[in-house]
Amino acid sequence: MYRYRPYVPERAVEYIKQVLESGCLAGTCENFVRKFEEKLSEFTGIKHVIAVSSGTAALHVAYRAVGVRPGKPVAVPGFTFVATASAVLHCNSIPIFVDIDRETLFVDLADLEKKLKKYNIEHVCVVHIGGVPGPVDEVAKLCEENNITLIEDCAQALGATYHGNHVGKFGKVSIFSFYPTKTITTGEGGAVATEYEDLASIIRRLINHGEERRYYYIELGYNYRMSEILAAIGVAEMEIVNILVENRRRFAKVFIEEVENRVSDFVDFQKVPKGASPAWNLIQIMLNIEKIGKSRDYVLQRLRDEGLQVFTVAYPMPLPDTPLFRNMRGISDQCPWKCPLNRIDIGADVFELPNCRWVCERVLSLLVSPAFTEEDAVKIADIFCRVIRSITS
Ligand SMILES: Cc1ncc(COP(=O)(O)O)c(C=O)c1O
Known part of the structure; x- marks a missing residue:
């Protein structure tokens, strides 16, 4: 049975113990939170990193x-986790969904360019x-040329x-x-993470109730701070981050090679653009459902029956197909749909994303565990290829 497992080093327990013994679990001391932020900044090369919940x-x-607010729509891909778009709603603004490229699963440049103009997106x-x-x-x-963030x-x-x-490092x-x-x-x-000091200080304020100085609030903020205990785990994880990334890369290399050598007619992997080194949280597999003759869900069930619980579907439908975003067409009396400041005439092009739909129908996602070995990759690939062959023969 293969199940996803995170890897947390022993050190984490020691660090959590230190936090508990220090008596400072959150708030003024923030010893591990600061250490965690420094490690993330050093690792990514991005100057300011702020840990949050x-x-x-x-x-x-x-x-x-x-500066996202009512009347300022945000372009987001239709194929992503809900939070990319729901966080726009939390700003009382509207996500404008953009189609993706079928190979890279990244935003489609032509559709983005079209919508930037049409919806006056910033x-x-x-x-x-x-x-x-x-x-x-x-x-x-494209963003730089059009003064877009x-x-x-x-x-x-x-x-x-x-x-x-x-x-x-490419975004603001x-x-x-x-x-x-x-x-x-x-x-x-x-x-x-940001290179900009002014943005970093706004973010630090927003995650701390909009507090400018003690008990003095200048804007609506939140309690989004990270606790010391969680940061203690984070510091232990960052001490081995290179190993965690390498393990996933080795796994992906072996798995993809094994599958491509045996059932390449029936699958395509997410394309890795030239110059890209992935972190492989997921291996996205596009099934050729026409050739396989069965649905993605059928294949998924067969893999699970064989003990491969590591397969899932990220994501089964384009976000604008879900009721939360469907309702943007204006059935609610509440913001953001009908805020006085926020009247945006949303066209059908925000909902009809042919490439997103095409991918959602056939994508199968392998959750890559940092605890997996190359041997695991061979075994999972063996079972995967056996299932595909038995369905297609
Ligand atoms: C693409 C993407 N954006 C945002 C999030 C939200 O992160 P969290 O689950 O930590 O809130 C996730 C998490 O699954 C994600 O995959």
């Missing part, structure tokens, strides 16, 4: 800090799905680089998640 919280304050968020960097330089160029959702991509730069602000399936984990947790 989740990747979703990170997105919310990142959007707020760069903010774009891109997502490095599975930890595979998309061609973010092209989007960065780029945000990078690197929730799944800590450790991934593109032409030698860590992802998250970027975010990471430390949920257990991510490159490193703190259980729940996230971080915001």
Whole structure:
């Protein structure tokens, strides 16, 4: 039976004990929180890193800090985790969904360009799905030429680089998640990263109730701080982050080679753009369902029957197909749909994303555990190929 498992080193227990014994679990001391932030900054090469309570919280304050508000729609891909778009709603603004490229699963440049003009968009968020960097330089160029702010959702991509730069360095602000399936984990947790000092101080204020000085609040903020106990786990994880990334890379290399050598007619892997070094939180497999003659869900069930619980579907439907976003067409009386400041005439093009739909129908996602070995990769590939062959023969 293969199940996803995070890897947390023994050291984490020692560090948690230190926190408990210190009597300072959160608030003024923030010893481990600061250490964790420093380690993340050093690892990513991004100057300011602010640890927060989740990747979703990170997105919310990142959007707020760069000026997302009612009347300022944000372009996001239709194929991503809900938080990329729901955090826009939390700013009382509207996500404008953009189609993706079928090979890289990154935002489609032509559709993005069209929608930037049509909806007068000032903010774009891109997502490095599975930890595979998309061609973010092209989007960065487009944004720069049009004076648009780029945000990078690197929730799944800590450790991934593109032409030698860590992802998250291309946007004005970027975010990471430390949920257990991510490159490193703190259980729940996230971080915001930026090169800009002014943005960093806005973000620090927003995660701390909008407090400018003790008990003096200048804007609506949140309690999104990370606790010392979680940061203690984070510090232990960062001490072995290179090993965690390398393990995933080795696993992905062996698994992909094994599968491509045997059942290449029936599957395509997410394309890794030139110059990209993925962090492989997920291996995204596009099934050729026409040739296989069965649905993706049928294949998934067969794999699970064989004990491969590591397979899942990220994601089974484009976000704009879910009721939360469908309702943006205006059935609610509440913000953001009907805020007086926020009247945006949303066209069908925000909901009809043919490439997202095509991918959602056939994508199968392998959760890559940092605890897996190359031997595990061979065994999982063997079972995978056997299942595909038995369905197609
Ligand atoms: C692409 C993406 N964005 C944002 C998030 C939100 O992160 P969290 O679960 O830490 O809130 C996730 C987490 O699954 C994600 O995959």
